[in-house]
Amino acid sequence: MTRKINVGIKxxxxxxxxxxMTVSRALRGVEGVSPAMRAEILRMAEVMDYRPNRTxxxxxxxxxxxxxxxxxxxxSDVFPEILDGMRATLSHAGFDTVIDTTxxxxxxxxxxxxxxxxxxxxxxxxxxxDHAPEMRDHLRALQIPTLEIWDVCDDPIDICVGVDxxxxxxxxxxxxxxxxxxxxxxxxxxxxxxxRADKRLAGLRASFEAAGVAEMMVERVDRRAAFVAGxxxxxxxLNRPGPxxxxxxxxxxxxxxxxxxVCERLELPVPQAVGIxxxxxxxLNTVLPRPITTVRTPLNAMGVTGAxxxxxxxxxxxxxxxxxxxxxxxxxxxxxxxxxxxx
Amino acid sequence: MTRKINVGIKxxxxxxxxxxMTVSRALRGVEGVSPAMRAEILRMAEVMDYRPNRTxxxxxxxxxxxxxxxxxxxxSDVFPEILDGMRATLSHAGFDTVIDTTxxxxxxxxxxxxxxxxxxxxxxxxxxxDHAPEMRDHLRALQIPTLEIWDVCDDPIDICVGVDxxxxxxxxxxxxxxxxxxxxxxxxxxxxxxxRADKRLAGLRASFEAAGVAEMMVERVDRRAAFVAGxxxxxxxLNRPGPxxxxxxxxxxxxxxxxxxVCERLELPVPQAVGIxxxxxxxLNTVLPRPITTVRTPLNAMGVTGAxxxxxxxxxxxxxxxxxxxxxxxxxxxxxxxxxxxx
Numbered sequence: 001m002t003r004k005i006n007v008g009i010k011x012x013x014x015x016x017x018x019x020x021m022t023v024s025r026a027l028r029g030v031e032g033v034s035p036a037m038r039a040e041i042l043r044m045a046e047v048m049d050y051r052p053n054r055t056x057x058x059x060x061x062x063x064x065x066x067x068x069x070x071x072x073x074x075x076s077d078v079f080p081e082i083l084d085g086m087r088a089t090l091s092h093a094g095f096d097t098v099i100d101t102t103x104x105x106x107x108x109x110x111x112x113x114x115x116x117x118x119x120x121x122x123x124x125x126x127x128x129x130d131h132a133p134e135m136r137d138h139l140r141a142l143q144i145p146t147l148e149i150w151d152v153c154d155d156p157i158d159i160c161v162g163v164d165x166x167x168x169x170x171x172x173x174x175x176x177x178x179x180x181x182x183x184x185x186x187x188x189x190x191x192x193x194x195x196r197a198d199k200r201l202a203g204l205r206a207s208f209e210a211a212g213v214a215e216m217m218v219e220r221v222d223r224r225a226a227f228v229a230g231x232x233x234x235x236x237x238l239n240r241p242g243p244x245x246x247x248x249x250x251x252x253x254x255x256x257x258x259x260x261x262v263c264e265r266l267e268l269p270v271p272q273a274v275g276i277x278x279x280x281x282x283x284l285n286t287v288l289p290r291p292i293t294t295v296r297t298p299l300n301a302m303g304v305t306g307a308x309x310x311x312x313x314x315x316x317x318x319x320x321x322x323x324x325x326x327x328x329x330x331x332x333x334x335x336x337x338x339x340x341x342x343x
Numbered sequence: 344m345t346r347k348i349n350v351g352i353k354x355x356x357x358x359x360x361x362x363x364m365t366v367s368r369a370l371r372g373v374e375g376v377s378p379a380m381r382a383e384i385l386r387m388a389e390v391m392d393y394r395p396n397r398t399x400x401x402x403x404x405x406x407x408x409x410x411x412x413x414x415x416x417x418x419s420d421v422f423p424e425i426l427d428g429m430r431a432t433l434s435h436a437g438f439d440t441v442i443d444t445t446x447x448x449x450x451x452x453x454x455x456x457x458x459x460x461x462x463x464x465x466x467x468x469x470x471x472x473d474h475a476p477e478m479r480d481h482l483r484a485l486q487i488p489t490l491e492i493w494d495v496c497d498d499p500i501d502i503c504v505g506v507d508x509x510x511x512x513x514x515x516x517x518x519x520x521x522x523x524x525x526x527x528x529x530x531x532x533x534x535x536x537x538x539r540a541d542k543r544l545a546g547l548r549a550s551f552e553a554a555g556v557a558e559m560m561v562e563r564v565d566r567r568a569a570f571v572a573g574x575x576x577x578x579x580x581l582n583r584p585g586p587x588x589x590x591x592x593x594x595x596x597x598x599x600x601x602x603x604x605v606c607e608r609l610e611l612p613v614p615q616a617v618g619i620x621x622x623x624x625x626x627l628n629t630v631l632p633r634p635i636t637t638v639r640t641p642l643n644a645m646g647v648t649g650a651x652x653x654x655x656x657x658x659x660x661x662x663x664x665x666x667x668x669x670x671x672x673x674x675x676x677x678x679x680x681x682x683x684x685x686x
Binding site: 077223288 | 423439601
């Protein structure tokens with residue numbers, strides 16, 4: 001394989017004992033590297049036969065029409081919806097897109113980004129705002145147009161468009177408290193994998209704590225299909241010793257639907273015995289035998305807004321760095337009406 | 344955008360009035376083009392400032408580690424599962440992959456393939472075996488390693504690994520007849536969009552016709568989310584005047600599950616009032632309140648087998664051109680047991 005003989009800036013960094021970012025700066029002649037260090041890096045690049053031009057860089061002066069998009073997984077109902085709006089807008093503006101998945105692995109994401117830079121991409125789209133710090137620094141140093149999508153912060157790599165997941169979790173928590181729930185549970189994936197889900201849980205927890213409920217049962221399931229994960233997590237929760245939760249919130253609607261199916265099979269009436277709440281307000285919810293209480297997120301519009309801003313950014317326009325898209329609570333039949341008692 | 348000023352072989356072909364394939368042959372000096380025509384094409388390429396090297400072709404002599412994968416849509420439960428096995432194998436063998444989606448549009452697929460050729464891809468993966476004829480001819484002429492995945496035929500572009508969808512439909516049909524069903528219906532997407540689904544329907548129809556049942560009610564729904572499409576299609580079927588179908592088969596398990604949910608909401612007992620059958624045997628089925636009768640397809644194994652063959656092919660090995668993976672009927676609770684009457 002060519003791959004094995006291709007030397008990357010990571011290899012040079014390892015050989016010299018400096019970061020990828022330092023190598024990149026030295027090779028590009030950007031400030032921030034001492035002349036001695038730069039000489040050493042250039043020497044090593046020659047020794048190792050580093051070829052920055054191995055793909056598209058020979059055309060670095062030409063404008064590329066390529067945008068690299070990194071998403072965590074294809075097993076998702078969120079990213080196809082976001083990408084749908086995003087890619088239509090990018091394609092209309094004359095850009096080609098290529099996708100890769102990271103399986104929630106930061107080093108795979110960083111490797112993909114490096115490849116996109118080798119290919120002279122005009123812009124990058126990354127999922128979420130939690131990346132390898134070195135990669136963030138590198139992209140900032142290169143000043144390449146980069147859109148972080150689905151999550152927001154005050155200080156993105158370049159620009160970001162997303163929802164405030166902590167605030168969305170808090171909003172759901174306040175609603176469930178108003179419904180009268182006091183023994184909450186949350187079903188999610190393993191901690192740290194989906195940072196957005198962890199933020200929503202933190203927000204949910206904050207609302208319950210503010211209402212004097214300190215305990216939150218959390219069940220984490222490592223299954224890919226969301227419906228399956230929701231079902232498995234709900235069974236595990238209901239099999240725990242001690243009092244049963246009076247409401248279960250889920251990472252997303254599909255997991256909630258899996259949980260709802262388990263409750264039906266066990267003949268646990270919803271919301272009488274237990275409440276069920278999802279997240280995202282996916283199309284699924286419009287045809288369910290009973291709509292699930294959820295938080296609607298504007299996935300398609302988020303993709304369109306993000307893509308427009310990225311195009312503006314690539315055209316050199318000054319754009320708002322961080323855009324928070326609105327979410328809203330959507331009451332279904334799977335939780336008590338506000339004011340009713342869950343006890 | 345650079346895109347607009349980049350001249351492709353399609354543009355040259357249009358200018359000269361010949362096919363993309365002819366242009367490609369002429370530019371590469373492959374036989375099959377008259378000297379006069381070749382001269383005219385080379386002249387036009389110069390006039391139009393065609394640059395074959397605009398991305399990776401400058402390294403055409405070097406071995407590329409890039410594989411381009413084309414799938415119809417991200418809104419699928421089949422392709423992520425196939426790609427999961429495929430990409431693990433390709434990555435292990437040292438290959439990088441990039442994905443694009445075609446939205447079931449042949450011309451978009453052909454454009455993606457052209458881009459991958461510009462990028463000097465080492466190999467290609469295409470979904471299904473139904474492509475634009477000109478693209479097929481072009482790839483055959485170039486002799487680039489190409490894997491067609493998920494469907495099979497005797498004469499693939501290069502190699503193919505998939506299931507025989509017509510035979511799978513027939514197998515399901517024979518089973519439903521053995522169960523005693525005589526008023527079948529099928530819920531799918533618009534005709535021609537998913538060729539594999541159309542082949543399964545043809546197989547299903549053939550089995551029922553062989554048993555003397557000529558009529559098959561077919562409902563086609565244009566909704567992206569499979570669960571939603573299944574629900575909408577089932578409602579439309581049940582609202583038709585005339586006798587109700589005694590069994591409904593669906594494009595896949597998720598659609599079948601959507602249909603099952605509608606039957607439950609309408610208090611139509613399954614399988615007493617109507618039978619339900621899916622396709623693929625997805626993981627979903629293992630946690631459903633009641634398992635759906637389905638046809639299991641070895642999606643992950645198909646991806647692995649396909650990837651191994653593609654790697655062997657790229658290494659110059661002679662491989663079996665067409666591999667049919669086995670499918671098997673999986674009885675669930677949503678159809679009568681064999682021999683029972685549906686009437």
